Amino acid sequence: MSLFLPKTPTVLSVSELNRHAKAVLEQTFPLLWVGGEISNFTRATSGHWYFTLKDGQAQVRCAMFRHKSQYVDFRPENGMHVEVRALVTLYEARGEYQLSVESMRRAGLGALFEAFEKLKAKLAAEGLFEETRKQALPVFPRCIGIVTSPAAAALRDVLTTLRRRMPNIPVVLYPTPVQGEGAGQKIAQALQLADSRNECDVLILCRGGGSIEDLWAFNEEVVARAIAASSIPVISGVGHETDITIADFVADRRAPTPTAAAELATPHRADLHQRLDALHARLSRQTSRSLEQRMQQLDYLARRLVHPGTRIEAQLQHLNHLRQRQQQAASRALEQQEWRVQRLASRLARSAPAPQLLQAQQQQLGQRLELAMGQLLQHRQATLQRLAASLQHLNPEAVLERGFSMVRSASGKLVRSSADIALHEELSITFAHGSANASVTRKEEAT
Incomplete structure (x- = not known):
């Protein structure tokens, strides 16, 4: 107490005392689990819960606020035995010692959860949950086995689903209790019986929903090992979709509900009819295409199959055609050579000298030269006279x-x-x- 009270003697107020007492409680006690019976349970309009937790000798007030209570998956009632994870504190306004509850569970569930996790870790370490060891379900089972209680509502759901989907598949029931003392051992014996008789292609292990205590038989090690040892594929359909058991992890397939387990075990008759119709249509199309290809191939072979005389006549026509093309090619080549010779002769004739023609051209060029020189001299004389007249006008002596x-x-x-x-x-x-x-x-x- 000396850690919280003033060092010098003084008079504390009530609020100071309660504040120091609260600090002592919260720092002395860690977050812990407390078990007892609920009484005086009250749910405030704000959503907070207030109740008393008691046993045969004492009681303690508890408060659980709405942001914590909304995660509790059951409805607390007076007289219910629960376990709460809480912090010891003190309500300063009234000086009342109480528990501030963080979470709540039914009494005894802690041990069950601990056993569940322990067994789950053990079997996982042994490899019983590995996908590699799980068996594939048959596509078209010849017989389906059901391991459950004859009085279970889940059995009616499974039979109704099987009758609707594939009514022609026989069903064998391996009756066993699914709840209560020794249920796990009897479920394992039913699985072993079905495996030894080997009259089914797939087994459905099922029961309806319930509390963790109701479903505990499916969390027992003997059931898990019986499922793992089965040579027949096992579908686990235990409880509702949110319920998880050890059997779900070991089974070859896990279904969220018994009805879903029946759907996994059988193909749907309507789906099969639809698939058969699709395959029939596909086979018809392929058959038609194959016949069309064969007919086309037959027509092609028929066109190739001709009389030998007709083939000889066609070859003769081809030879005549080749002879005509050869003659035409030779004629064209001869014409081209003649035209080339004529062109060379013309070039040669143009290149030969002609003295008379050259003399005439020379005389003509001389005449053209004399005429051009006379015209040039006349032009130069006219230009000179024009320039002389211009100079005469500019001569100062003339002025x-x-x-x-x-x-x-x-x-x-x-x-x-x-x-x-x-x-x-x-x-x-x-x-x-x-x-x-x-x-x-x-x-x-x-x-």
Whole structure:
């Protein structure tokens, strides 16, 4: 307590005391299993469960909240013996010690589950669950054996299914108790009897649903080994789809229900009729195609089977045809050679010299040359005269002939304006014929 109480003496409030007490309980006790009888069971509107767990000397309050209680697979009732996995705690508001329940199971199931898992691990280690040792079911069984109780409702379901699917298959019943003291040993004996008599092609081991205690005979080792030792394929159809037994793991096939086991054991009559119809149609199609191919082959052989005289006549016609083709080929080759010879002769004739023709061509070329030279000289003379006239117009002496003159300054620069000379400046005047010097005595500016 010194770990939770203050080091210095003080007065605790009730809530502080309860909080420390809760801490002590939760840290002292681990998550554990507690067994007892349910009383004062209450299901709140929130989905939480509240009840008392008691035995002959004491009781303890329990609370199981909705997110945990929804996984319980049975309905708890007052007087029911259960085992709960819970955490010891304290409800601080009222200072009440209680169990906070995590999970719940019927009393005694823990030992059953432990025995189930132990046997399952043992048989699995021996290889009894391996697929390689399991036998295939016959496609068309001649006889079906049923190992179950004559009073079991599952037997009626199996017989009804077999009658509906394949009513012509005989059925042999190997009666045995499927529940209660010694049921496992008797089920194994029934399996051994069916195996020794060897009158069936497949065995159906079945019973209806129930609690784990009701189905426990199918979890016994003697039954598992009898199934494994059977030379006849065994179908296990025990309980409902959610029920799993050791027999299911050892059996050659596991069916979720007895009815499903009967369906696995037999082909459906309607399916067989449908399959036969499909095979008949397929055989008819293949037969028709084969006959058509044979008829086509017969027609082909008939066309190939001809009279010897007809074949000789056809060969003669073929030879005549080949002779005609050879003559035509020879004629075409001769024509081609003649045409080639004519073409070479023509080329040779064109290549031979002709003196008279060459002399005529030479004279004609001389005349054409003289004519071309005369025309060229005339063209050159006309061009020269045109250029001379153009030069004559540009000659400054021709301008002087018309009465004009050129005035140059003393430096020899051509005078174009009175602004270019000064008074008393000596000027040189050139006329069409001769020249003179002059002095500037007066000048007028251009306006």
